[in-house]
Amino acid sequence: MNEFKVITTKEEWCEELKSYRNDWYHTWDYHEMAxxxxxxxxxxxxxxxxxxxxxxxxxxxxxIGDPExxxxxxxxxxxxxxxxxxxxSYQLYQNFIDELLAWSKENSVVSIFSRLNSLLVDAKxxxxxxLNGETVIVGLELEEDEQQKLYRKNYRNLLRRLEKDGFRxxxxxxxxxxxxxxxxxxxxxxxxxxxxxxxxxxxYYADLLNSNDFEVxxxxxxxxxxxxCSGMFVFCDDIVQYHLSGTLQEYKDLAPTRxxxxxARKDATELGFxxxxxGGGLGGGRDGLFNFKFGFSKISNEFHVFKMITNMEVYKxxxxxxxxxxxxxxxxxxxxxxxx
Numbered sequence: 001m002n003e004f005k006v007i008t009t010k011e012e013w014c015e016e017l018k019s020y021r022n023d024w025y026h027t028w029d030y031h032e033m034a035x036x037x038x039x040x041x042x043x044x045x046x047x048x049x050x051x052x053x054x055x056x057x058x059x060x061x062x063x064i065g066d067p068e069x070x071x072x073x074x075x076x077x078x079x080x081x082x083x084x085x086x087x088x089s090y091q092l093y094q095n096f097i098d099e100l101l102a103w104s105k106e107n108s109v110v111s112i113f114s115r116l117n118s119l120l121v122d123a124k125x126x127x128x129x130x131l132n133g134e135t136v137i138v139g140l141e142l143e144e145d146e147q148q149k150l151y152r153k154n155y156r157n158l159l160r161r162l163e164k165d166g167f168r169x170x171x172x173x174x175x176x177x178x179x180x181x182x183x184x185x186x187x188x189x190x191x192x193x194x195x196x197x198x199x200x201x202x203x204y205y206a207d208l209l210n211s212n213d214f215e216v217x218x219x220x221x222x223x224x225x226x227x228x229c230s231g232m233f234v235f236c237d238d239i240v241q242y243h244l245s246g247t248l249q250e251y252k253d254l255a256p257t258r259x260x261x262x263x264a265r266k267d268a269t270e271l272g273f274x275x276x277x278x279g280g281g282l283g284g285g286r287d288g289l290f291n292f293k294f295g296f297s298k299i300s301n302e303f304h305v306f307k308m309i310t311n312m313e314v315y316k317x318x319x320x321x322x323x324x325x326x327x328x329x330x331x332x333x334x335x336x337x338x339x340x
Contacts, residue, residue, distance in 0.1 A: 007046060008043055030214075053085055055083065057082050058076070059112065078241070079117040100112070111311075130306075132305045133281065135278070135300060144266075165223070185230065235273065319334070
């Protein structure tokens with residue numbers, strides 16, 4: 001007999017996550033940060049059976065703003081998605097989807113979208129999961145020389161040149177390091193003309209650094225007494241995620257971010273982590289950002305997203321569609337969010 005439940009409290013959420021290998025994108029603390037940022041209310045859906053096989057999916061429920069007060073659900077920014085307690089748990093997937101659909105209809109939810117974590121779930125054969133690109137993985141269980149051999153040749157040459165020229169990398173979460181990171185990151189985002197989402201307030205950084213669910217380290221690259229590059233890496237379970245970084249404009253052409261990532265990789269390896277996940281390109285594509293990350297590894301994983309329309313009639317109405325009978329496999333989803 002399967003049990004389906006909906007978790008909305010910190011204590012129960014944190015206890016449930018103990019049953020899975022997970023990433024920081026699944027934690028209560030990260031979802032609470034999204035809630036504070038008005039991205040939605042955290043909900044963790046769980047199904048389990050008598051053999052204690054389990055599937056969980058964290059989402060944010062949010063108002064659409066239409067007169068009928070419909071809602072939809074989405075994932076936090078990053079790579080969250082399904083968690084499975086074992087390979088045998090895949091057999092619960094269809095039951096989970098059926099229960100999720102029934103709950104959504106009862107609670108006026110029109111659609112569901114979630115990015116998936118390719119290090120934690122194989123989504124190729126799962127219904128409602130669609131290929132959306134690739135992400136770059138650095139395998140940390142290889143020997144140090146084997147990891148370096150996977151670097152693009154010009155990356156190895158660049159790192160040697162930076163070291164020869166006196167650049168060095170370290171990490172520090174001191175107040176000075178935090179302030180320096182904010183300054184460098186903010187200037188970088190302004191120079192890139194980044195979207196509003198990428199400009200965070202002080203409480204965001206405080207919540208990141210003070211979390212008990214994961215560890216955040218601020219890595220820095222120096223030349224003499226000048227900090228030229230700074231970045232945040234998040235350590236959770238056996239995965240390290242490359243989160244945010246910035247470089248002083250006058251040092252950008254020297255590409256010190258490569259030394260930043262190289263140092264985080266070395267430390268993560270020594271600490272016994274299995275993967276450094278660098279993410280992918282914009283929209284999951286093989287663009288310049290993907291190419292930069294791919295220079296650290298010849299390994300990429302397929303990146304999938306989960307899409308489900310739970311009320312097609314309302315979805316068509318909100319999206320101003322006359323005809324729609326299936327879930328769109330590509331393009332913006334849900335469409336009515338783009339219209340608004």
